[in-house]
Amino acid sequence: MVTFLNIVIAGLLLGGLYALIAMGLSLQYGVARVLNVSHGEFIMLGGLITWTLYTAFGVNPLLSLAICGPLTFLLGFIIHRTVFKRLLTSSESRGVFESNSMLASFSLLFIIQNIASIAWGPEIRGYSYLRVPVNLAGAVFGANRLMTLGFAVVIGVAFYLFIARTRTGKAIRAAAQDPAAAGLMGVNIDRVLALCFGLGAALAGTAGMLISLCYPVHVAMGLEYTVIALIVVVLGGLGSIPGSFIGGFALGIIGSVVTNIDPSLSLIAYYLIFVLLLLVKPTGIMGR
DSSP: OHHHHHHHHHHHHHHHHHHHHHHHHHHHHHTTOOOOTTHHHHHHHHHHHHHHHHHHHOOOTTTTHHHHHHHHHHHHHHHIIIIIHHHHHHOSSHHHHHHHHHHHHHHHHHHHHHHHHHHHOSOOBOOOOSOOEEEETTEEEEHHHHHHHHHHHHHHHHHHHHHHHSHHHHHHHHHHHOHHHHHHTTOOHHHHHHHHHHHHHHHHHHHHHHHHHHSOBOTTOHHHHHHHHHHHHHHHOTTOHHHHHHHHHHHHHHHHHHHHHOGGGHHHHHHHHHHHHHHHOTTTTTOO
8 A cells, every 4th residue: 555655646747747838738739739849948047046035045945936937927928929920920831830939939949058068057956845654554755756746737737727717718718719700809919829828938937946945956957857757748639738737747656657767767657658659649638
């Protein structure tokens, strides 16, 4: 029972982080049609900003949420308005835009990573916060890990409700289904696309803050999380926010089971799932 609880709770912890990361990428691709290869760099920024605020200024990492989220949102919003909007205007078709935007996001990956390397250096950074052990029926976890899981679930559910219930969320869903028709109905498409890219970056930055509570962070960490986000997005269904939420937790549980057997096999298992999904069910769990 203790082993089972260890696997399940550790899987839920990973799954909550994966869900947040994938929801952001799913929003960027499902609505803005940008396969953002630099998505993981916003995660890295969120983690390193949180580390800096805590170690240099004593800011509580949980309060950093109110800083990392808006900062990464603003950065993502500006990037879309200055880079991807121009690419969309100059591209001959949607397919050409998707190709050009993916190439541009590769450039962003290296630009952000190199600027972060200048600012923070290549060292691995970490801090200790709320590492008090909590006993759950014999399974022992740090309070920081359980808090991370709680925050990830609350933020994920709140974001889903925002998309499903608010007027802005309705505009986002309309832009995802048919941008031309949504524009004719009065939706400011350019603003909605930039908003979606910014919200995706904000979710990534928030996930980076939560990751820093439990794991060390460094400037080269982004690409691994980008790959995981892509796998979760495919698992849940391209463009599906609920699918990304469910897929994140599913992949987290699978990763926890594999890690319990052999930690070195976790990434191999993720890539294998990715290939099998593309072959067997490319639409994912909730894709159409």
